[in-house]
Amino acid sequence: MDRRLFLQVLGCGCISLGISSCSSVPITDRKQLKLIPESKLNAQAAQIYEKVKKKEKLSDDINQLNQIKEIGKKMENSISMYFDKSNIQDPTLGFDWEYILIDNKKVKNAWCMPGGKIAIYSGILEVTKNTDGLAAVMGHEIAHAVAKHSVERASRNVVINVATQITDVLSGGKLSTVNRTTGMNTVGLLTQIGIFNPFNRKQESEADYLGLIFSSLSGYDIRETVKIWERMKKAKKGKDPPQFMSTHPSPDNRIKKISDWTSEIVWQYPPIKSS
Numbered sequence: 001m002d003r004r005l006f007l008q009v010l011g012c013g014c015i016s017l018g019i020s021s022c023s024s025v026p027i028t029d030r031k032q033l034k035l036i037p038e039s040k041l042n043a044q045a046a047q048i049y050e051k052v053k054k055k056e057k058l059s060d061d062i063n064q065l066n067q068i069k070e071i072g073k074k075m076e077n078s079i080s081m082y083f084d085k086s087n088i089q090d091p092t093l094g095f096d097w098e099y100i101l102i103d104n105k106k107v108k109n110a111w112c113m114p115g116g117k118i119a120i121y122s123g124i125l126e127v128t129k130n131t132d133g134l135a136a137v138m139g140h141e142i143a144h145a146v147a148k149h150s151v152e153r154a155s156r157n158v159v160i161n162v163a164t165q166i167t168d169v170l171s172g173g174k175l176s177t178v179n180r181t182t183g184m185n186t187v188g189l190l191t192q193i194g195i196f197n198p199f200n201r202k203q204e205s206e207a208d209y210l211g212l213i214f215s216s217l218s219g220y221d222i223r224e225t226v227k228i229w230e231r232m233k234k235a236k237k238g239k240d241p242p243q244f245m246s247t248h249p250s251p252d253n254r255i256k257k258i259s260d261w262t263s264e265i266v267w268q269y270p271p272i273k274s275s
């Protein structure tokens with residue numbers, strides 16, 4: 001790939017690479033590069049998710065798990081309803097939502113894989129504290145999936161790593177390696193799907209913004225979101241600092257932006273009702 005082409009692709013100049021490579025994020029309309037088929041990434045994520053379920057100790061706290069599922073269900077519904085009502089194609093159409101609660105008090109983290117596979121670690125519940133707080137974290141993670149940030153990141157990696165990989169990925173070569181990773185530990189598995197790689201600043205900010213919208217549409221009090229980040233900041237100085245903070249840095253920046261957006265979003269995206 002020559003340098004000019006490389007730069008165009010990287011800057012998402014929407015040139016044709018023989019496949020449809022560019023689209024935009026719903027609601028924010030930010031242009032994004034998509035070289036990798038979403039369905040392939042989702043399939044890979046689903047396989048890794050199954051392995052995580054086998055390797056990690058899942059919590060037997062049914063009440064807590066039900067609360068997570070209830071928040072998730074509300075978000076799933078309000079996201080789909082919102083896009084249907086706005087005549088925008090629902091970005092979660094191909095999703096196969098699933099929720100697990102991992103019993104590990106030391107891990108203060110949560111993630112959502114592409115395609116809607118969600119994990120909450122029991123440690124983060126000390127920081128989220130209440131339903132609105134948990135909804136804030138889930139909304140943010142779900143927003144990464146709805147905005148297809150992993151597809152975008154994987155596409156950029158392909159461009160950065162050499163063009164020949166595109167063929168490899170499109171033919172399934174790269175993605176099929178997951179089948180040979182049974183011996184890998186959870187960290188290794190999650191690294192493969194990029195769970196421990198931070199998203200870029202724009203994507204993080206976008207997930208903050210969309211997360212607030214999805215929580216508000218689902219009827220949660222998004223004024224709790226700023227408080228979550230304050231608690232994260234505090235927990236960072238404690239004995240078990242949140243792993244969440246290693247992929248979600250600079251809370252001061254976020255707190256400022258989130259608090260600036262909150263009242264506008266409460267007003268513009270009230271709880272959505274069916275019918």
Ligand SMILES: [Zn+2]
Nearest residue numbers: 144204207248
């Ligand atoms: Zn994030």
